[in-house]
Amino acid sequence: MDFAHLAAGLGAGLTVIGGALGIGKLASAAMEASGRQPEVLGDIRTSMIIAAALIEGISLFALVICILLALK
Amino acid sequence: MISYIQADTAKVAQDTLSHAQSGNSDSSWILHHILDAKYLDFEPFGKIPLPEIHIFGMDISITRHVVFMWLAVLLLILIFSYVSKSYKKSKTPKGFANLMELLVVFVRDDIAKPAIGKGFEKFLPYLLTVFFFILASNFIGLFPYSATATSNISVTATLAVISFIVIQAGGMMKNGVFGYFRGLIPHGVPVWLLPVMFIVEILGLFTKPFALAIRLFANMTAGHIVILALIGLIFILKTVFVAPVSIAFALFIYLLEILVALIQAYIFTMLSSLFIGMAVHQDH
Numbered sequence: 001m002d003f004a005h006l007a008a009g010l011g012a013g014l015t016v017i018g019g020a021l022g023i024g025k026l027a028s029a030a031m032e033a034s035g036r037q038p039e040v041l042g043d044i045r046t047s048m049i050i051a052a053a054l055i056e057g058i059s060l061f062a063l064v065i066c067i068l069l070a071l072k
Numbered sequence: 073m074i075s076y077i078q079a080d081t082a083k084v085a086q087d088t089l090s091h092a093q094s095g096n097s098d099s100s101w102i103l104h105h106i107l108d109a110k111y112l113d114f115e116p117f118g119k120i121p122l123p124e125i126h127i128f129g130m131d132i133s134i135t136r137h138v139v140f141m142w143l144a145v146l147l148l149i150l151i152f153s154y155v156s157k158s159y160k161k162s163k164t165p166k167g168f169a170n171l172m173e174l175l176v177v178f179v180r181d182d183i184a185k186p187a188i189g190k191g192f193e194k195f196l197p198y199l200l201t202v203f204f205f206i207l208a209s210n211f212i213g214l215f216p217y218s219a220t221a222t223s224n225i226s227v228t229a230t231l232a233v234i235s236f237i238v239i240q241a242g243g244m245m246k247n248g249v250f251g252y253f254r255g256l257i258p259h260g261v262p263v264w265l266l267p268v269m270f271i272v273e274i275l276g277l278f279t280k281p282f283a284l285a286i287r288l289f290a291n292m293t294a295g296h297i298v299i300l301a302l303i304g305l306i307f308i309l310k311t312v313f314v315a316p317v318s319i320a321f322a323l324f325i326y327l328l329e330i331l332v333a334l335i336q337a338y339i340f341t342m343l344s345s346l347f348i349g350m351a352v353h354q355d356h
Binding site for chain 1: 293
């Protein structure tokens with residue numbers, strides 16, 4: 001009984017939950033901040049993209065491990 | 073009674089697994105389009121085999137990703153030799169050189185100068201090279217029949233190692249070898265915490281370039297796998313009616329891939345310059 005494919009699927013799903021929660025909180029904070037002070041919208045947008053790419057980097061570490069598991 | 077239920081559940085699980093294993097759920101065609109290979113693949117028309125070179129037992133044959141890496145380098149050499157020639161004619165060139173100036177000034181003013189501060193000019197050639205190489209490789213990989221050089225972990229690991237060398241060399245030339253290691257530990261740390269902080273900072277020196285490599289590799293590979301899986305859905309379900317939905321989603325992911333290509337080049341360059349700034353100006 002080989003659970004590698006099951007583990008890969010479960011791992012990818014859990015990773016997506018974590019990543020989406022993080023990026024959702026980030027986006028809501030960015031929206032609120034740009035609503036309070038519209039003149040710093042450009043700076044907020046740049047910082048938001050940087051933070052989103054870093055969070056996505058973490059979830060892609062887990063994706064690499066899931067791919068390794070699924071190919072075992 | 074309970075043992076009967078347990079045995080029944082185990083038998084159901086066993087049956088499902090054996091049924092799944094016997095079905096032809098072969099997904100090796102996805103890997104076939106992502107991985108490196110020793111021939112250039114033009115699927116219905118034919119294949120071009122690439123030379124195999126073995127030196128001292130090491131395999132350094134020309135593979136698909138090597139050819140596309142050279143293509144990106146050739147493209148950059150052609151573009152920038154044209155751009156530098158137009159600077160000889162006039163200080164403010166128009167047209168294509170103006171577009172390249174936009175990108176170069178973006179890297180200089182928005183990535184290098186805020187992150188490194190004083191003395192950023194020394195690191196600017198390296199940061200520009202890395203930005204344009206990753207951008208060119210990512211974009212070339214989006215064309216049909218081509219391969220993405222940066223979707224190979226060896227290429228991204230090499231870029232990360234070179235970044236590591238630039239960071240350490242920059243920090244050590246500015247602060248001295250011993251002074252650089254001493255400056256790794258922040259101020260105001262209690263004495264009993266120093267050994268732990270030292271180990272943590274040394275580990276941090278290595279994990280940051282490792283994260284750079286994995287981030288770029290995983291972003292590039294994941295995008296291609298999603299597009300292939302969506303289009304392959306048509307062949308797995310063996311029906312043509314899923315084609316409009318499948319192609320629409322694949323088109324959306326393709327546009328997202330263009331954005332991801334730009335963002336990943338920007339993030340790699342920005343994080344490299346941030347680490348260089350942290351190594352050079354340690355007392356920030």
